[in-house]
Amino acid sequence: MADRRKEKSPYTEDRNIPGAFEGETVTRRRLMVGSVHAFGAMATAAIGLPALGFALGPVFERQRARWEDVGTPEDFVDFTYRPKVITVESGAGEVGKTTVYVRKHNEEVDGPVKDSYDDFVAISTRCMHLGCPVRYIDASQRFVCPCHGGVYDFVGKVSGGPPVRPLDRFYTRVRRGRLEIGPRYSVNSELRRFSPRDAGQPLDGIGQYLYPRRFTTPELD
Amino acid sequence: MPKLKLPNPIPDQLRPRPQRPGEGNGRKSTKDVVIESGRDAGISVVDWVDERTSLSGAARWTMFRKVPKGTNWFYTLGSATMFAFLSQAVTGVFLAMYYDPSPTRAYESTRHITNEVFLGEFVRGMHKWGATVMMVLIFLHMGRTFFFGAYKYPRELNWVVGVVLLVLTMIMSLTGYLLPFDQRSFWATIVADNINGTGPFLGPYLADFLRAGPEFGATTLARFYSIHMLLVPGAIAALIGVHLYLVAKLGTTAPPWVKAEEPEQLRTEKV
Structure with missing residues (x-):
């Protein structure tokens, strides 16, 4: 009109x-x-x-990288895990703590040592399905999640259930004769390192692009 | 003259007998004057407010609406939901008097409310079970609206507002679930947060926003508490206002089994 x-x-x-x-x-x-x-x-x-x-x-x-002392390198062996409790978030009391399973690098299952952060393997207990706490069962050499039945093998790769990628890990280093656990990192099914992603975010194929690196990722010093 | 017809506060039996002709000297006694002005006081107050606000018109517009034939108990589900919300609001305010949203004290304060505060278990139970009741009522109300076809023109916008209210109530459920801060709350929130994180591209940042950082930390609980008791209830209250305004403006629908009455003219023509 x-x-x-x-x-x-x-x-x-x-x-x-x-x-x-x-x-x-x-x-x-x-x-x-x-x-x-x-x-x-x-x-x-x-x-x-x-x-x-x-x-x-x-x-x-951006968060600051924190390194937490968990004992001497001699406390750990390469055929089984020792659970250690570390603080990942200060000021939150019990809630800020998490259990980490630590063992020495084992060339038979882990292949050659990649770098100085790889002498020890520290596996996060956060299930990669939706974040419940997994537990290591020594008899079956498996990590098992109580919530929805996720199962991981000895190196943390998924061997059953809904999880979308292997268990997260933590950087480790030895300083002044003490083993220290550092920031978290995520791995894809070939155990390639990625910046830490939340549970439920796959890192194989298109997943690594769908779930980009977060601004809060601490810088490794 | 008062505009509002209010019921007389004094029953007939107690009312003073009117003076017979010749009785007294034609002037009211002090007692009568006091009774009379006392009787009028309430009406005067209401009138004083009404003259300055015109609230009676608004009240009449909202409350004294025409209601279609066949209106039944199913039409009360919306009000029932609203009263569930009001009950949540009231009990929530009282719970907030004892609750402490810090990660080291939250569980302890919840335990204190449940076990030690006078009637604390009752008020907390009202809030906890009231949340479930509210959810159930919302879906019954939604089902009523759907099956009675009450979402159709011109009430589509009210359906949309209702769906937003449903989502807000679900946010209330999610954020409220964390507050007792026991194992179940904590892990359920971790799971919920990670589900949010699985949204492509923005998910990881959304998860960081909800947690206030890459890990569940000291401020996560405070953040959930603030969303639960300030942000979302305010939005819900405002949207309930919009929802009710639209109901009053558009009126309610008749149930689908009630046939519209034909006009007199058409009826005679058919015969």
């Missing part, structure tokens, strides 16, 4: 507006209304954006 209204001139002078002057197109009223809206938007943004940033901040905050 065509606009049936009379074509209006853009100039205020032609529209008989009092006080109009030549070349003026924006009336004073429109200018005032526009600036009041703009100031309102600025005031809202001045409160809203910091509040939003406050809530979203932790997503973009």
Whole structure:
């Protein structure tokens, strides 16, 4: 439908507006209304954006790598795991602690040592289905999850149930004669290292692109 | 004259006998004046407020609506849901007086509420089971709306608002589940958080947002608590207002088995 209204001139002078002057197109009223809206938007943004940033901040905050002493290297063997409790999050009491299964690197099952972080294997107890705590059963040499029946073999690879990738691991190092457990990392089914991903996120094939690295990943020092 | 017709607060039997002609000297006694003004006081107060707010009009518009023939008990499920929400709000406020949302104290304070606070177990039980009741009522209400065809024109927007309310209530269930902070709450929240993390591309960041970091930490519980008791209840209350406004504005539907009455004219023509 065509606009049936009379074509209006853009100039205020032609529209008989009092006080109009030549070349003026924006009336004073429109200018005032526009600036009041703009100031309102600025005031809202001045409160809203910091509040939003406050809530979203932790997503973009890089964590610091923490290394926790778990004993001397001689405490560990290469044919079975020793459970150790480490703190992964300070200030949260018991909730910030987690169990880690630690053993010496075993060339028969793990292949050659990759780098200085690979002399010990520290397996996370976080099930890679949805994050429940797995337990190592020595008799069957399996990690078993109580929630939905995930089963992992001796090196943490999935041998049954719903988990989407092998159990996470922690970097390990020996400093001043003590074994230290560092930040978490994730592995795909070939045990290639990735930055830590949450449970339930596959890392084989397209998975590594669907679930990108997070901003909170600590830098290894 | 008062605009509102309120029931007389004094029953007929107790009312003073009207004066017979010739009785007294034609002037009211002090006692009568006091009784009379006492009787009018309530009406005057209501009138004073009404004159300044026109609330009676709004109240009449909301409450005294035309209701279709065949309206039955199924139509009360929405109000029942709302009262479940109000009950959750009230018991929640009282629970918040004793609850401590810190990861080291939360379980202890929940235990304290359940075992030591006077009627604490009752109030906590109301809140806990009330949550389930609310969920059940919402789905019954939704089923009523669906099977009675009450989502059709012009009530589509109210259906949409209702679905948003359903999702918000589910967020309440999820965030509230963590608060007792026992083993079940904790691991259920880990699982829920990891399910959120499995969304492609944004999932990992969403999981970090919910946890306030890469690991379940000191602020995760506080974050859930704040969402549970401030953010979502406010949104639910506001949307219930919108939902009710639309109900009052559009009216309710007749049940599908009630046939519309034909106009007189058409009926005679058919015969």
